[in-house]
Amino acid sequence: MPHRFHPSILREYDIRGVVGTTLADADAEAVGQTFGALVMRAGGRVVCVGRDGRLSSPALEAALVRGLASVGIEVRRIGCGPSPLLYFATRHLGADGGVMVTGSHNPPDHNGFKLVFGGKPFFGEQIRRLGRVAEAEDVAPALGGKAVETDPRQAYLAHVLQGFRPGRALSVVWDCGNGATGPLVEALAARLPGRHQVLNGAVDGHFPAHHPDPADPANLRQLAAMVAESGADLGLAFDGDGDRLGVVAPGGRLFAGDQLLMLLAEEVLAEAPGALILADVKASQTLFDHVARLGGVAEMCRTGHSLIRSRMAESGARLAGDMSGHIFYGAPSDGVDDALYAALRLLGLVAGWPPGELARRFDALPRLFATPELRLPCPDERKVEVMAALKAALAARGEPRVEIDGVRVSTPDGWWLLRASNTQPALVARCESASAAGLERLKQRLSAELATFGMEL
Template sequence: MPDLASIVKAYDIRGTVPDQFDAAAAAALGTGFADLVRAEGATKIAVAHDMRDTGPELARAFAEAATRAGLDVVLAGLCSTDELYYVSGILDIPGAMFTASHNPARYNGIKTCLAGARPISLDTGLAAMRDRAQAILDQREEPTTADVPGTITERDFLTDYAAHLRTLVDLSGIRPLTVAVDAGNGMGGHTVPTVFEGLPVTVVPMYFELDGTFPNHEANPLEPANLVDLQKKVVEAGADIGLAFDGDADRCFVIDENGDPVSPSAITALVATRELARDPGATIIYNLITSRAVPEIVAENGGTAVRSRVGHSFIKAEMARTNAIFGGEHSAHYYFRDFWFADTGMLAAMHTLAALGQSDRPLSELARAYERYVASGEINSTVTDAAAKQDQVAAHFATEELDRLDGLTVTFADGAWLNLRASNTEPLLRLNVEAPTPERMEGLRDEVLAIVRG
């Protein structure tokens, strides 16, 4: 019997199929989700899945359980995660997206949201959904059975989703661009052709065949090894830009014309600048391991930069609290007020294409204006007591500016900073360092690692 406590995470569900997550578990979770959203007045939900082989069966089991509980279900079929958010937003109904994002083929999971693509976390419903489903699986409780069951309606939203995105970013007047796109055999291969159709963009496709076994490389562009093929293709094809999507296509990484990665912090600053031009004085959210160039550039463009903890539940909460127009994370999640405060890699990619296409400069030069500091990238260390190591580092830098918003952040007078955060799931400390020069970054990095790994 599946133990749902092992697969229900802080803000999504993810486990291996079928030992941790099977059709019975999906059905039980469908009941739990139905009970949760019916209590908020919902009568209809949307359900979709990515290209993983197990997606259709799991999504159908979830949907049928929800109809037995009395809800109508819009079964949206193949979707990227941000397409499911579009469906939830445009129909103003809760949604469930079956995906394990960039995880290996044996995984599947669910990302859920309330009406209007509002996020659900453990504290706001996932725990209750998990506990109800576990009681059903353990046969301690019966599934909810309505007097009048709901119905399932199948509908494809891809064309409508693409049209909506194109109302938010106008690409019609840009100079012609050649764009290499690595979909990683994930949902970008499904969405990119429709979104870019008819635009002055020539797409050089890579791994567009939908294949949840990921035969070419993991669909996780956060790992540098998974960008190598795209970097080569950009140079070989003479492309103006490269785009790499993760498995469910809610994240997008950018490669310049020389085959070099453009940091997500630079993309955050670039998109923030464009959004502030449209809405002067607006608020921009950035997480605390994003480059300090982001709040500097936001301030220079008349905006208000608000610092957040790492993680999409925190970003989305700050977006809603401040009515921010845009938010960005180092992990290449980008959030838009005009997209129900939800994250969409495709919309960030379109903003980048618009900026490039409206400029006569190559992307490497365009991006340089947004990259002011040298970053270490995230460095993991295995530790037995993360809190004790953080305290040691804090004591070492006791005369500097310290804060504990998310782990330990130390800020230095010369503009350098470091952050140490404990993993929620593993005995790891994650170190990020940024400084004005490579030498300063490397020296600070090594100084901290000597303490952490001492």
């Protein structure tokens, strides 16, 4: 029978909603039936399925598997683990597609699905098509579907360990945030030299210690305190499904996503001079300048993990990242946002430095004045109108700007950004300047632009 999804859950990058309100087991089964039918029509047959540790994930995963099997799909169930494990399993097992049941870094009552098809992210128009097919009941049951359990963890651990370059023995604190990375992090820590302490390694969908999102400094307090208490070289934090990485150096030094990318770019460009490195439109100008000074090619790209992965595949970039801690490596990581692999690359880098060098590198970073990411509520229809009108006004005035994702406007004081969120009814703003006074002028300028649309910063 036809299935109509709640209109809010078919997002740009994934399918995501509030369990019991906008997302139910019936939606999971419909996702399985419809995605499975699309895979079968393309000549595929095998789909890998994984899930995170949220309380609602086992039931959603079971319904998803029922839906896939009902249309003839052979399902490879990998169980509970991080999203990068699902991506790896899809490649390693030669599957035609993959679905991860995960709420990622969102609140505990949220959940959803990240999809891959033919080795590429399944997003945007593909997700919208899935909704149309489900509503049109354009899905027919088929025989031959089945579900089998498989365990790619040992192969995945071997893959991740390829990213580690041995050096001096390190003292490391790992914070899994009670998310899906815990068992794999403990297995990795046991195989690495040095001293390792794992915090919040038990998978617990209540997230009792703190919310699993390392992009929020409040969620790194426990980790920073333990790094200080133990005298560790650094601390590493992961989000609920293991595709975001947070890094803490001694002294409570918290690396932003673009600052982390600056460190990792040095190693990549030493190995591949002139390599292309991608960063999202919210990243600091200092990152793009840093890559250029190192002899690399820096490219600004649209925000969103699916968009960045797609651009990596198109461009052959060796490294990419965003402000929220998604780090993407090319071969051998195949351009996926794998926080565990990125963590091992960073550990190999730090192991080659003398003690205290990570903190010194942080202190040497340019000290700019910037706003955090500002989210301004705005209905979906209205945000499209606002961005179109703003682009037209800036073009008429001939102002220097980048329009790959909203508008990023350059001024003598620095730059300001306004873009439409792809996941929420909101506009996203950010400003950056070399001085406090310059930042204030940028904020005033952005406020003036917003005022023409009856909005406030």
